[in-house]
Amino acid sequence: MEQHVNTAERILETAFELMQTRGYNAFSYADVAERVGIRTASIHYHFPAKSDLAREVCAHYRTALIATLAAIDRDLTDPADRLQRFVALQGRGLDHRPPMCLCALLAAECPTLPEEVNVEVRGFLSDQETWLTRVLGDGVATSAFCLTVAPEDAAQVLRAGLAGAMLAARASNDRTRYDTIAQSLLTALLRSH
Amino acid sequence: MEQHVNTAERILETAFELMQTRGYNAFSYADVAERVGIRTASIHYHFPAKSDLAREVCAHYRTALIATLAAIDRDLTDPADRLQRFVALQGRGLDHRPPMCLCALLAAECPTLPEEVNVEVRGFLSDQETWLTRVLGDGVATSAFCLTVAPEDAAQVLRAGLAGAMLAARASNDRTRYDTIAQSLLTALLRSH
DNA sequence: GTCTATAGCCCGATAGAC
DNA sequence: GTCTATCGGGCTATAGAC
Numbered sequence: 001m002e003q004h005v006n007t008a009e010r011i012l013e014t015a016f017e018l019m020q021t022r023g024y025n026a027f028s029y030a031d032v033a034e035r036v037g038i039r040t041a042s043i044h045y046h047f048p049a050k051s052d053l054a055r056e057v058c059a060h061y062r063t064a065l066i067a068t069l070a071a072i073d074r075d076l077t078d079p080a081d082r083l084q085r086f087v088a089l090q091g092r093g094l095d096h097r098p099p100m101c102l103c104a105l106l107a108a109e110c111p112t113l114p115e116e117v118n119v120e121v122r123g124f125l126s127d128q129e130t131w132l133t134r135v136l137g138d139g140v141a142t143s144a145f146c147l148t149v150a151p152e153d154a155a156q157v158l159r160a161g162l163a164g165a166m167l168a169a170r171a172s173n174d175r176t177r178y179d180t181i182a183q184s185l186l187t188a189l190l191r192s193h
Numbered sequence: 194m195e196q197h198v199n200t201a202e203r204i205l206e207t208a209f210e211l212m213q214t215r216g217y218n219a220f221s222y223a224d225v226a227e228r229v230g231i232r233t234a235s236i237h238y239h240f241p242a243k244s245d246l247a248r249e250v251c252a253h254y255r256t257a258l259i260a261t262l263a264a265i266d267r268d269l270t271d272p273a274d275r276l277q278r279f280v281a282l283q284g285r286g287l288d289h290r291p292p293m294c295l296c297a298l299l300a301a302e303c304p305t306l307p308e309e310v311n312v313e314v315r316g317f318l319s320d321q322e323t324w325l326t327r328v329l330g331d332g333v334a335t336s337a338f339c340l341t342v343a344p345e346d347a348a349q350v351l352r353a354g355l356a357g358a359m360l361a362a363r364a365s366n367d368r369t370r371y372d373t374i375a376q377s378l379l380t381a382l383l384r385s386h
Numbered sequence: 387g388t389c390t391a392t393a394g395c396c397c398g399a400t401a402g403a404c
Numbered sequence: 405g406t407c408t409a410t411c412g413g414g415c416t417a418t419a420g421a422c
Contacts, residue, residue, distance in 0.1 A: 222398070
């Protein structure tokens with residue numbers, strides 16, 4: 001019988017939380033089943049293979065990322081404000097744990113990931129860098145700030161720095177590390193006139 | 194009978210290469226045994242548990258890192274040159290694969306790592322940031338360059354950025370990405386007078 | 387759609403012969 | 405020190421009852 005709250009959705013949400021904390025290789029169908037309150041065989045009904053589940057988790061949250069970026073564009077106009085909001089949203093970790101971007105975690109596992117998941121990871125990176133490049137370019141065009149490198153290079157530096165900051169924050173179990181590094185990074189990248 | 198070339202050393206070297214490419218969870222004693230040309234039981238003789246092997250791999254290469262940093266200090270005096278050398282050495286990947294720092298990879302697995310390995314990962318981060326802070330501080334003191342943030346903050350930004358750059362390079366399977374991001378990062382951080 | 391049961395594999399680890 | 409043999413467990417995945 002179909003659950004009142006869609007089972008596939010609950011599986012996706014649970015798998016996302018596990019992947020965001022443990023990555024792909026270190027979570028199992030048994031972990032998901034236990035949390036959702038079903039058996040592993042039921043997960044296979046909705047997602048035949050683990051790679052299917054992981055791919056759909058990525059696709060689901062890439063869509064959410066795109067929506068988040070669109071919301072930033074809608075709510076704020078100043079490029080510097082948009083960047084601050086982006087940094088802050090990335091910094092919202094699960095519960096009270098350090099923040100972690102699914103994309104950054106999976107990037108570390110790339111050589112052992114199913115190719116279809118790797119495709120999503122590269123898409124994640126591309127989505128973020130495309131948006132960052134545009135916002136950074138806008139900032140230069142409107143003289144909101146100036147850059148010492150090209151917008152597309154600054155975008156890659158910013159995204160890489162935030163990913164490294166999340167890893168450092170989780171490794172040292174210190175949430176504040178992300179914010180410290182993120183703000184220093186913005187200070188170093190963006191110059192007011 | 195003891196091997197002509199110490200078996201424990203060969204195990205350590207092989208385990209290091211596997212950990213640098215796959216991380217901790219995705220390599221097995223079987224992988225190491227096959228490459229070294231022995232049986233898994235023989236590895237257990239030298240390293241009783243997998244956590245023992247991983248800890249010793251980390252300790253071994255932390256020592257190598259310290260030696261490398263000391264060599265940079267010995268060979269070069271200009272702080273900017275020292276930073277460039279640091280970036281270049283980190284960028285030397287295995288074979289023709291993208292560069293990857295053992296520490297950055299393991300940081301992604303922290304929540305699933307044996308605590309004794311986590312201790313080494315934090316030590317790795319600390320070693321690098323201590324050295325970078327000193328070199329960056331030297332650069333400011335000798336007016337070789339100036340910083341827009343405190344040396345300890347710039348050190349964290351630099352290390353995080355390089356870690357993120359390695360992950361991006363490996364995810365997109367593009368070695369040049371590391372160099373591009375690293376140079377942009379240095380350009381943004383260091384200002385000449 | 388969810389279950390029980392199980393296949394088949396890989397894993398880390400140990401016992402004991404040599 | 406290295407081997408063979410094996411244990412116990414976790415994993416992904418499937419078959420088939422309900």
